[in-house]
Amino acid sequence: MSLQGSSGPQSTALEMEDGHLPVMVEEVLDSLSPAPGSLQIDATVGGGGHSRRILEANSPDGRLLGLDADRAAIARTRERLVTYGGRVTLHQANFEDISTVAREEGFAPADGILFDLGLSSYQLADSERAFSFRAEGPLDMRFDTSRGVPASTLIAELDERELGDLFRRFGEEPQARRIARAIVQQRQREPITTGAQLAEIIATAAPVPPHGRRRVHPATRVFQALRIAVNRELETLPVALEGAVETLREGGRLAVISYHSLEDRIVKRFIQAERRGCTCPPEVPVCICGRSPRLTPLGPQPRRPSAQEIAHNPRARSAMLRSARRLAAA
Secondary structure (H helix, E strand, C coil): CCCCCCCHHHHHHHHHHHCCCCCCHHHHHHHHCCCCCCEEEECCCCCCHHHHHHHHHCCCCCEEEEEECCHHHHHHHHHHCHHHHHHEEEEECCHHHHHHHHHHCCCCCEEEEEEECCCCHHHHCCCCCCCCCCCCCECCCCCCCCCCCCHHHHHHHCCHHHHHHHHHHHHCCCCHHHHHHHHHHHHHHCCCCEHHHHHHHHHHHCCCCCCCCCCCCCCHHHHHHHHHHHHCHHHHHHHHHHHHHHHEEEEEEEEEEECCHHHHHHHHHHHHHHHHCCCCCCCCCCCCCCCCCCEEECCCCCECCCHHHHHHCHHHCCCEEEEEEECCCC
16 A cells, blocks of 8 residues: 555655654545545544545545544644635534534535544644653643543542553553552652653553563553543544444445554444344344444455555554445435
8 A cells, every 4th residue: 555646645745744644544535435526524633634635535626524622633734724725614523523513514414434543643742731651741631621631630539449440441551550559659759740750650660571572662551541531532432433324425434543452342343233233132033123234344344554554654553444334224
């Protein structure tokens, strides 16, 4: 897979210049198949990389609705996509509100909907919210800083058992108990307020084995767990997927990029359930629920980035893309 499509060389150069590379962009375009004149929704607009390529594909008269809970992402993408003029509508909102926003903005029914569940390069570089374990700024991690509580509050207030459960449940961290104990001991001495400070505690509590080949920083899973908890990501994802299916027209396409097994499992089970339709127990001989299948998978499930893309963009290595087509309403 090449990072360049029919209009890819110019787009890829622009993305490289901006320091942001959209993940699996060619596979996304193949899944969505955005035709000229189509209505497309990027439910996690992030750095705007996927949006730009979708707008190139559905030109000259196709439109795109971009959503993001992150106010900074909306402002940045508005500037980056200014040349597309009235073809772009941007709206700050959590993706769980997709069906409502799509109706309000005239994008229902939609021809294609994309969810990219990862962090953008800009968010990782944002020292003010400490999404990265290298950040010296406040330990916040909220996409929308006007809602919810920051990660520093969880670190300060949850007890050792609660922290360990959070790290294991949302981060699948095998050293969750040891890390939680170290955090509680450290906060008794001084508050833990920055990403770099927390990462140092984790690295000391659960260091990489001397001869180990751990490919990621030891704080990666804990930071993932905190971000998921702060932003209620696993709670809102099923709601967002349901809203997307309700918003898609017959034949419309859904594409979802996830980066860890917890998200991918939700997406996989959702598509499987919508492919099956009927929710009656196996022992019931005749369907009584009346639910019909609403989705059919498109292509291999999941698709993964090529070795070439991973070489260009190592952060793509964990990406998994699942896609499906909306079936006719019964």
